[in-house]
Structures are given as structure tokens and as C-alpha cells.
Amino acid sequence: MQKPHPLVAGNWKMNGVTASHAELEALSTLLKTDSPAECEVLICPPATLIASSSNMGLSAIKIGAQDCHSEVSGAHTGDISAVMLKDAGADYVIVGHSERRADHDESSDLINAKTKAVHNAGLRAIVCVGETDAERVAGDTSTVVLGQLLVSLPDSCTSENTVIGYEPVWAIGTGKTPTVEDVADIHTEIRTALTERFGEDGAMFRIIYGGSVKPSNAKELMAALNVDGALVGGASLKATDFNGIIAAYRA
Numbered sequence: 240m241q242k243p244h245p246l247v248a249g250n251w252k253m254n255g256v257t258a259s260h261a262e263l264e265a266l267s268t269l270l271k272t273d274s275p276a277e278c279e280v281l282i283c284p285p286a287t288l289i290a291s292s293s294n295m296g297l298s299a300i301k302i303g304a305q306d307c308h309s310e311v312s313g314a315h316t317g318d319i320s321a322v323m324l325k326d327a328g329a330d331y332v333i334v335g336h337s338e339r340r341a342d343h344d345e346s347s348d349l350i351n352a353k354t355k356a357v358h359n360a361g362l363r364a365i366v367c368v369g370e371t372d373a374e375r376v377a378g379d380t381s382t383v384v385l386g387q388l389l390v391s392l393p394d395s396c397t398s399e400n401t402v403i404g405y406e407p408v409w410a411i412g413t414g415k416t417p418t419v420e421d422v423a424d425i426h427t428e429i430r431t432a433l434t435e436r437f438g439e440d441g442a443m444f445r446i447i448y449g450g451s452v453k454p455s456n457a458k459e460l461m462a463a464l465n466v467d468g469a470l471v472g473g474a475s476l477k478a479t480d481f482n483g484i485i486a487a488y489r490a
């Protein structure tokens with residue numbers, strides 16, 4: 240049976256200035272000199288570095304954005320549309336990251352609209368979902384995650400234009416991770432929800448795990464059932480660390 244091609248994505252969040260291009264250059268060199276990895280590699284730098292990063296012409300590294308507005312253009316001071324991100328050289332846009340849901344009160348309905356905007360611009364969306372610690376302790380992980388998922392995904396989603404990022408909020412930036420069994424269980428529930436909603440194509444969506452992924456735990460997390468890659472925050476800032484995570488997909 241055909242399987243999704245894994246994606247290892249770095250989310251630099253609000254980190255990075257012009258000097259950070261050196262990390263991209265270093266990552267590109269590592270990808271060339273190390274043995275080939277069976278995955279796609281993506282870095283989502285802050286919006287200020289998208290055009291310059293994509294102009295570096297590093298063929299092994301795709302460039303993405305961390306958010307977009309739901310409309311194409313208009314009177315929205317400070318916002319950036321998916322069309323603009325495409326113009327700047329982005330291939331992917333992360334939408335619905337838990338930090339956006341929390342800091343900017345983003346609802347799953349808004350994330351649905353943003354995801355549609357990403358698709359309309361001809362880009363790929365990485366749609367993030369995940370439970371808080373309180374929700375996990377209350378035993379609500381499945382309800383919360385599947386609830387966010389089904390509302391956040393518009394009907395325009397296909398396995399080509401959409402990646403699902405499962406990121407337990409309590410694991411982000413904390414050094415804590417769920418057990419491999421817990422990751423496999425929730426990824427499998429997401430897989431089932433995708434096939435129920437999108438039919439056969441649901442089997443080909445990439446479902447990537449995020450939350451304290453590092454070189455020392457990447458291999459076992461990436462080996463879990465229905466885990467098709469990683470969404471990496473802190474450990475994506477250093478080329479050597481990120482390359483160590485990509486190593487989970489080296490023979």
C-alpha cells in the first residue's frame with residue numbers, strides 16, 4: 240500500500256534575523272553531505288525572512304509561513320495574505336498553531352477560512368490541532384482534537400494540499416512528550432476521522448507530530464503508527480539539531 244511521504248517541518252516562531260540565513264545555509268550543506276533522508280524538509284521562518292530565504296535557492300529546503308489572513312487583500316493593517324506569502328516564495332503555511340489560537344483567540348472556524356485561503360493561493364496548509372494539559376487530564380484529548388480537526392478543515396482539503404499537525408499544547412517547548420503509544424493512538428484516531436471525511440484520500444494525508452521533538456526522541460516518535468513527520472520549534476533553530484531530527488528518516 241502507498242504511504243504518505245514524510246515531512247519534517249521547522250517552525251522558527253518569532254525568532255530569526257538576517258544573520259539566521261547562515262543556519263539555512265548550514266542545514267543545506269548537512270543535507271547534501273549526510274546520507275539521503277526519505278522526507279521533505281521545510282523551514283517556516285518569520286515572515287520578514289520568507290522572501291530572502293526562498294531567494295537563497297536551496298533546493299533541498301522548502302520555505303513556509305507561520306500564519307496568514309483569511310482574505311486575499313484589504314484594510315487589515317499588519318496582516319499578510321496567503322497570496323502575498325506565495326509571491327514571497329512560500330510553499331506552505333502553518334495555520335491554527337496553538338500559540339495563535341491562544342495569543343490571538345483564533346477559533347477553528349477562522350482556521351477553516353484561513354485554510355481555504357491557503358488552498359486558493361495554491362499553497363499547502365499545515366493545520367494544527369492539540370489539547371491543553373487540563374483537557375488531557377480531564378480525559379478529553381480525543382474530543383478536543385477531533386473537534387478542532389473537523390471544524391478547521393474545509394472541504395477543499397486533499398492529501399496534496401493539507402498536512403495535519405498534532406501538537407499537544409502541554410508538550411510544546413516544555414521538554415515533555417506523550418508516550419509513543421499515546422501519539423500512535425491519537426494519530427490513528429485522526430487518520431480514521433480523515434478517511435471518514437475524505438474517503439480513500441484520507442489515508443494519504445501526512446499527520447505530523449509536534450511538541451518537544453529533538454534528535455534524541457525523533458526516531459521513536461517518527462516510528463509510531465500514523466506519524467508521517469515532525470513539526471519542530473526550538474530544535475529547528477540550529478541546523479545541527481534539526482538535521483539530527485531529519486536523521487530519523489535516514490537508513
Ligand code: PGA
Pocket residue numbers: 250406410411412413449450451452470471472473474
Ligand atoms: P517545540 O515547538 O518543538 O519547541 O516544542 C513545537 C511547535 O510549537 O511547533
